[in-house]
Amino acid sequence: MRNLSAEMARYGVSNMDIQSLLGCSSKTVTNKLSDNTAFSVSEAIKIRDTFFPGLRIEYLFAQANELQDSA
Numbered sequence: 001m002r003n004l005s006a007e008m009a010r011y012g013v014s015n016m017d018i019q020s021l022l023g024c025s026s027k028t029v030t031n032k033l034s035d036n037t038a039f040s041v042s043e044a045i046k047i048r049d050t051f052f053p054g055l056r057i058e059y060l061f062a063q064a065n066e067l068q069d070s071a
Contacts, residue, residue: 007055
């Protein structure tokens with residue numbers, strides 16, 4: 001989730017903000033941001049709509065291998 005993490009830093013969105021929005025634990029957010037577990041489609045839409053309405057979901061939630069393929 002390199003793009004999501006970068007945009008979180010750029011927009012000042014913390015892990016705690018994501019945790020509060022999704023109603024999950026800090027460990028869950030850490031696992032999702034580390035690609036250990038996946039965000040659901042509804043979680044991705046909620047995050048994008050709340051914090052990054054001008055950005056595409058495909059960009060925010062691109063996997064590391066997808067970023068290399070598009071380079």
